Amino acid sequence: MSLRICIGGATGWTGKALVAGVVAAPDLALAGAVARKAAGADAGTVAGLEPLGLAVAGDVAAALKAEPTDVYIDYTHPSAVKANVLTALALGVPAVVGTSGLGAEDYAEIANAAERQGLGVVASGNFSITASLLTRFSLLAAQHVADYEIIDYAKASKPDVPSGTARELAERMGAIQKSVPGHPIDEIIGPKETRGADVGGGRVHAVRLPSYVLAVETIFGKEGERLTIRHDAGTSAGPYVAGTLLAARRVVALKGLVRGLDNLLFGPLPQ
Numbered sequence: 001m002s003l004r005i006c007i008g009g010a011t012g013w014t015g016k017a018l019v020a021g022v023v024a025a026p027d028l029a030l031a032g033a034v035a036r037k038a039a040g041a042d043a044g045t046v047a048g049l050e051p052l053g054l055a056v057a058g059d060v061a062a063a064l065k066a067e068p069t070d071v072y073i074d075y076t077h078p079s080a081v082k083a084n085v086l087t088a089l090a091l092g093v094p095a096v097v098g099t100s101g102l103g104a105e106d107y108a109e110i111a112n113a114a115e116r117q118g119l120g121v122v123a124s125g126n127f128s129i130t131a132s133l134l135t136r137f138s139l140l141a142a143q144h145v146a147d148y149e150i151i152d153y154a155k156a157s158k159p160d161v162p163s164g165t166a167r168e169l170a171e172r173m174g175a176i177q178k179s180v181p182g183h184p185i186d187e188i189i190g191p192k193e194t195r196g197a198d199v200g201g202g203r204v205h206a207v208r209l210p211s212y213v214l215a216v217e218t219i220f221g222k223e224g225e226r227l228t229i230r231h232d233a234g235t236s237a238g239p240y241v242a243g244t245l246l247a248a249r250r251v252v253a254l255k256g257l258v259r260g261l262d263n264l265l266f267g268p269l270p271q
């Protein structure tokens with residue numbers, strides 16, 4: 001039997017690519033689509049496909065109550081994602097979280113809800129396979145090099161900071177080894193904000209300018225040498241589809257929260 005998927009944000013940049021990915025996959029079926037402005041319209045038509053005979057729902061609860069669903073996927077907005085995921089879990093549906101804007105405290109709450117319900121959640125700041133390589137390489141490097149900083153580049157209109165990619169990376173690198181500034185920030189002469197923000201132990205500098213989609217750079221410094229690891233997203237949402245759908249296929253067998261697609265792709269980080 002096909003795995004029945006509901007997509008929150010089905011009319012968005014990423015959501016439309018995912019609707020097409022689910023429709024094209026022989027082992028998946030689209031059971032629900034959520035968006036406010038297109039509520040009532042056909043989910044296939046609004047994604048630029050043939051009609052699917054499935055109406056877009058105006059909210060997550062309505063979609064999940066209307067059709068039996070195995071996995072809820074969220075690509076909505078930083079202001080909506082946490083409530084959507086908690087709603088899915090409360091209705092007994094595991095979740096895959098692509099939307100950015102949540103930090104360690106939000107994920108602790110989501111992990112508790114998932115464990116209470118005996119359900120899985122997979123969240124990843126970036127579901128592209130190559131961005132997951134940036135994450136994994138950076139985590140490995142942080143095990144060996146203490147001094148690092150993260151640069152987070154995104155489009156001027158991005159509503160959240162840092163990006164989901166950079167936030168997850170900073171929190172996970174910070175848990176391995178805190179990035180300790182060589183000169184204490186409190187004693188800096190000049191505007192302290194120019195030294196970026198401590199995000200879960202990792203230091204992040206955010207740049208927001210037209211022409212970027214999203215790029216993340218981790219820079220490691222040692223005496224006499226420097227290592228830079230960088231990922232650049234292009235203008236298509238295609239790279240996020242395979243990783244998101246891999247997470248959807250795997251989340252049904254999990255209990256609790258897994259944060260980071262690299263954990264599904266490459267297994268736990270070697271200690």
Ligand SMILES: NC(=O)C1=CN([C@@H]2O[C@H](COP(=O)(O)OP(=O)(O)OC[C@H]3O[C@@H](n4cnc5c(N)ncnc54)[C@H](OP(=O)(O)O)[C@@H]3O)[C@@H](O)[C@H]2O)C=CC1
Binds near residue numbers: 015124125126
């Ligand atoms: N983890 C990853 O790999 C990736 C993460 N992202 C993240 O996913 C999120 C969505 O990105 P993107 O696809 O570009 O977004 P879009 O703005 O293109 O689409 C957002 C979708 O969510 C719906 N939506 C539901 N609730 C809200 C709300 N409260 N406010 C705004 N929209 C809402 C919109 O429809 P309507 O307004 O009609 O409700 C629309 O369908 C972002 O946080 C982005 O950073 C994006 C790509 C990859």
Ligand SMILES: O=C(O)C1=N[C@H](C(=O)O)C[C@H](O)C1
Binds near residue numbers: 164165166
């Ligand atoms: O807002 C976007 O567009 C993206 N956001 C994600 C993030 O916040 O990390 C990543 C994706 O590359 C695009």
